[in-house]
Amino acid sequence: MCASENTPRAPGGRAPEGYDKHAFEPFAVTVDLAVLTIRAGVLQVLLVERGQEPYAGRWALPGGFVLPHESAEAAARRELAEETGLADLTGLHLEQLRTYSEPDRDPRMRVVSVAYTALLPDPPEPHGGGDAAQAQWLRYNALGPLAFDHDRILADAHERVGAKLEYTCLATSFCPPEFTLGELQQVYETVWGTALDRPNFRRKVLATPGFVEQIPGAARLTGGRGKPAALYRAGGATTLHPPLLRPTSEGRP
Amino acid sequence: MCASENTPRAPGGRAPEGYDKHAFEPFAVTVDLAVLTIRAGVLQVLLVERGQEPYAGRWALPGGFVLPHESAEAAARRELAEETGLADLTGLHLEQLRTYSEPDRDPRMRVVSVAYTALLPDPPEPHGGGDAAQAQWLRYNALGPLAFDHDRILADAHERVGAKLEYTCLATSFCPPEFTLGELQQVYETVWGTALDRPNFRRKVLATPGFVEQIPGAARLTGGRGKPAALYRAGGATTLHPPLLRPTSEGRP
DNA sequence: TCAAAAGTGTTAGGTGTACACCCATGT
DNA sequence: ACATGGGTGTACACCTAACACTTTTGA
Numbered sequence A, B: 001m002c003a004s005e006n007t008p009r010a011p012g013g014r015a016p017e018g019y020d021k022h023a024f025e026p027f028a029v030t031v032d033l034a035v036l037t038i039r040a041g042v043l044q045v046l047l048v049e050r051g052q053e054p055y056a057g058r059w060a061l062p063g064g065f066v067l068p069h070e071s072a073e074a075a076a077r078r079e080l081a082e083e084t085g086l087a088d089l090t091g092l093h094l095e096q097l098r099t100y101s102e103p104d105r106d107p108r109m110r111v112v113s114v115a116y117t118a119l120l121p122d123p124p125e126p127h128g129g130g131d132a133a134q135a136q137w138l139r140y141n142a143l144g145p146l147a148f149d150h151d152r153i154l155a156d157a158h159e160r161v162g163a164k165l166e167y168t169c170l171a172t173s174f175c176p177p178e179f180t181l182g183e184l185q186q187v188y189e190t191v192w193g194t195a196l197d198r199p200n201f202r203r204k205v206l207a208t209p210g211f212v213e214q215i216p217g218a219a220r221l222t223g224g225r226g227k228p229a230a231l232y233r234a235g236g237a238t239t240l241h242p243p244l245l246r247p248t249s250e251g252r253p
Numbered sequence C: 001t002c003a004a005a006a007g008t009g010t011t012a013g014g015t016g017t018a019c020a021c022c023c024a025t026g027t
Numbered sequence D: 001a002c003a004t005g006g007g008t009g010t011a012c013a014c015c016t017a018a019c020a021c022t023t024t025t026g027a
Helices: A072-084 A150-167 A170-174 A181-192 A198-207 B072-084 B150-167 B170-174 B181-192 B198-207
Strands: A028-039 A042-049 A063-065 A093-100 A111-119 A135-139 A212-220 A229-234 B028-039 B042-049 B063-065 B093-100 B111-119 B135-139 B212-220 B229-234
Touching: A028 A072, A028 A150, A028 A170, A028 A181, A042 A072, A042 A181, A063 A072, A072 A093, A072 A111, A093 A150, A093 B093, A111 A150, A111 A170, A111 B111, A150 A170, A150 A181, A170 A181, A181 A198, A181 A229, B028 B072, B028 B150, B028 B170, B028 B181, B042 B072, B042 B181, B063 B072, B072 B093, B072 B111, B093 B150, B111 B150, B111 B170, B150 B170, B150 B181, B170 B181, B181 B198, B181 B229
Parallel strands: A028 A111, B028 B111
Antiparallel strands: A028 A042, A028 A063, A042 A135, A093 A111, A212 A229, B028 B042, B028 B063, B042 B135, B093 B111, B212 B229
8 A cells, every 4th residue: 555544554553643754664675687688599697796795706686776766667777777788778678577575685674676577689798887796697597596585586587487478479579679480489498498399389470460570581591501581570469369388388286 | 686785876876885774765665455356246346445635535455564574475464454354364365466666656755565466255344453444345346546556556456367367276266165166157257257158167177187176965056046056165276277268368469 | 837057968160289391501 | 412490281189169958956
């Protein structure tokens, strides 16, 4: 609820009379970013190395404080720009994941963090913008334990992205403006960790109106060899009907 | 992120040296509850009437402040118990929806709210517990505009619940411990607002292992007339494979 | 005997899966 | 030629939707 007169229990059981902004222990509100990309068929995550305690030397998700006059989403967008050095975040998919609020998740103070998932096409080299600590792409597999509860946040992000690939057109967010169906399929295979049947994948994608649209006449050689692949753009649709379910989707209770 | 040394921009651009807890404008962190139930085939929402400005006289979602030493989920559970007067929240489905953080969503101060969706079986009469304002069940349709951004929160909750009915066993959370398949179907029909084919619904549910399990020998008359319906319990499964898609699921871009 | 609600059967058409096959290109 | 990756065809199992039909109760 918003600050209301109903059950207006400020810490200590007193009502926040007149909404004295400093009458109770403040919460810090931050954003955490799970930024994913696919480079060379490998799922990669943007991480920063911590220099101080706690968790000094560990990798952590990028993020930062939400400023007084911005929304959490605006904060996420700002932090992402600072961390990657990217000026234009066009083609970026940014989506709220969930909020993590365990009282002891940061040993120093009470921090409530709104986590966001961002998907980037191609790998913009993470040039640390100015004062920010250098951010780096690391393979999603082969990560030691991260700082704070960031392991869990990252796992939640991965799970969410995997699920949304099934029933949305999200996969194109991993792809550059022009891509082949093979590249699109590789997104699914990389995130899901399973191989897909190429002919069936192709039919499924093309049968979904608005998922992709072909760029007439364009083609590109992919592996140096083989038939040049037709190029596609992301279409206008956002949802998949019917969904593109992962194989062996049975038995995941 | 947690409060870290990376981009540690406290309001005003200064780093929060030593994490002075009062060095910056505090955020209030609250929870909002979208509590849904189905009574007599009608979707109902638990709401409280506001007595003070802003939005005096309007209906609002129940909720309250997150206390310093509890998680947002614990706060949601506590507020729900206070608001409904229910001591045992067994059989309750409580799930984080998303976080709303627009800077101007509460005109009095900066309030970041973590919204939760709760589903209750049957209608526990909302006996206002002690000091809390009286909460009431209102029909989901036929709601005037709510206070704050609660219209949007409620719409998001409805959308989320509708979507989760498709691929999870969530529907049993609307039902009492023992229910008929007709009642279960009514949950789907009420939330989705569409009629379903009874024979096919029945087969679908029974073919999903762990969705429901029959109580041997038990039966109940439902409409005063007609054949008594067999009774079922919720099973152990949580996900539906394959999903139970809403009809006319096409063309929802 | 009829209406109402539960429950069963049947069938036509669509969807997903698996796999065989052809096409274009570089080496 | 042959390997490599793109693209097409096809057959079969399965699922779904639609609807006819039977069963059990109260009025």
